[in-house]
Amino acid sequence: MPYRLAEQLEWNLGDPDDPGTLFSHARSLALDEREEFPAALCAVLDQFGLYEFYIPTAHGGRLADYEQLVQLVRTVARRDLTVAIAHGKTYLGAVCVWVDGSAEQRRRLGAAIASRLPVCLALTESAHGSDLLAGDVVAEPAADEAAGHLVSGEKWLINNATRGSLLSVLCRTDPAGGPRGHSVLLVDKRDLPAGTYRHLDKVRTHGIRGADISGIAFDRAPVPAGAVVGEVGHGLETVLKSLQLTRTMCAALSLGAADHALALGLDFAAQRRLYGRSLIDLPQARRTLAESAADVLAGEALALVAARTVQTAPAELSVVAAVTKYLVPTRTEAVITALTGLLGARAFLKDVHAGGRFQKVDRDHRIVGLFDGNTLVNLNSLISQFSTLVRAHRRGTGDVAGAAAAFRLTAPLPPVALERLSLLARHGSGVPAALPGCLALLRDAAARNPAVEPALRAAERLPAVMDEVHAEMAGLLDARTEVPPAAFETARRFTLCFAAVACVGLWTHSHLDAEAGATGPLWRDALWLRAALARLLTALGLPDAADPEALDGVLDAARALHAERRLVSLLPLALRPATPVQDGPDRPGVRAHAHAAGGAS
């Protein structure tokens, strides 16, 4: 199973609560306090070979399964989001080449990453933010055209601009600009003559404080002809397709942060005694924790379906990625806010509770909703797709078989075929189209087991909400220039419906296998599905959607998993090896002394 390797990574990194572990919470906190780049921690990940999972197998790496990559990145993010982002930027930087690069570019970039060189993605400019086509960094043909391009201008707010060796840079190649006026150039700093580029200062940030967030200014930097990724003028297309992949991956960052925050909340509520009992026994505290757990599981369900869709229905990723990049970070922010309330002063004090880790998770996670297309940009991307989504809903089109393969966690994933990515899911998404089939399966399950009936009743409300949301979308088809606020609200409602169907799909297609596993209590009687639907339908504003019984059940199951040192997850992920391994050279867990001089990443 794709998550097994993530479990190994977790064990390999060792017990984060033990200050003797190299990648310990104590070390993460100290680095954050000093705003220091986590070079030694990135080196630990390199030693595990994490960078190999940023390179597709076809180009010499080990990336063949996007669900696996999500689980690996989530594992790192759970420990320290700063490190996940500082290390993961290489994947971000490389993706344009995997999507549209030449065979030679892929080979060379694969070799560069395998030699542990950091890569980054340089889209943003200070004056233009999300407005990619307004970019002023230009690539002009060199005097001798065969010699390539001269790149000039500044990219700013770039993760690893200073430490990275290679950059995928979006440049204007047609002075008139426009959707065919920009190109991605793979710039290798090592080949640039001195004086043709300089780094901009590290920008201090409130979260992921150790990360190298900086910029780079080019001054007629000569870049060889072979550096253009894809065709000249096709940069926007390359970038938008690549962002579908990276936005899907961003869910892993949010899930990791949510895992960490939820674990802190569960610990706190169990330890804190008030009025003669544990906080966890106060109904309001229980409710907050239960809702948080249900939201984390719903986010996980959506993220799993999205990651698998990369391979099961790549042509539909434009919808799935935008839904996921909007919803998972936003709902995770809400979970963190709710848990902030639960922790009370402990979330505000620096060193009193768990070393102030909760506050770090909160600060670090804010970036996930901002970068790689912020919340509104992702909703806007869905608004641009309203007409295809409305048409698809009316006709019931979408790749239902692809969605079913994404829902069935035991189904092997088809090989990655990035050439099938499309700027637009022409016939909508198979996830909403799969709803009638999923409801039929749920009805069968409820006929066999009456305990599933509450989940069925909740799910049966979805077709009407879907019709309503699509009718709202149909009324907004002319909103392509001045997008009214109502369109954003409608897009938000679409994402909630989409997530609800993804949950129904995942449960109906995977419960038989999952019920037998270590997370069986969550799956049996459709427990997590009930809780997730209650949360999503409530967010959609439906009356009487609450399901306190399911929430209580989810909290009990979550606490049991947490007590057994398992992740609160739909998947059976043990945070410690089953049999304690003897201390010795082969013991899991990278000890601090072994890497005191850990190399830079």
Added chain:
Amino acid sequence: MIDTSTGSTPQPAFDPAPRQPTAESLARWLVQHVAAYTRLSADAIDRTAPLTGYGLDSVAALSLCGDIEDEFDLAVEPTVAWDHPTVEALVAYLLDALGPRPETA
């Protein structure tokens, strides 16, 4: 598959394109669409100006491919309006792609 076409999806009322489109009929059809999407009057659309000049976002312009597919039963790349960025250029492209077609009853 579910059919939810029952009245809940009001569609802008466009003249259907004639079965054997001419440059003029194609242009009128396109102008109608662009005008509806941008909330401008058809007169305000210059057939030789880039569509993005009317504020049609480049990502929103991708969905024009769905309208073309619906109307002419012709699958075109989503980027058709990027590669043929004016009404005039799109007309030339569509005329070519549609070719002389046998009359179907």
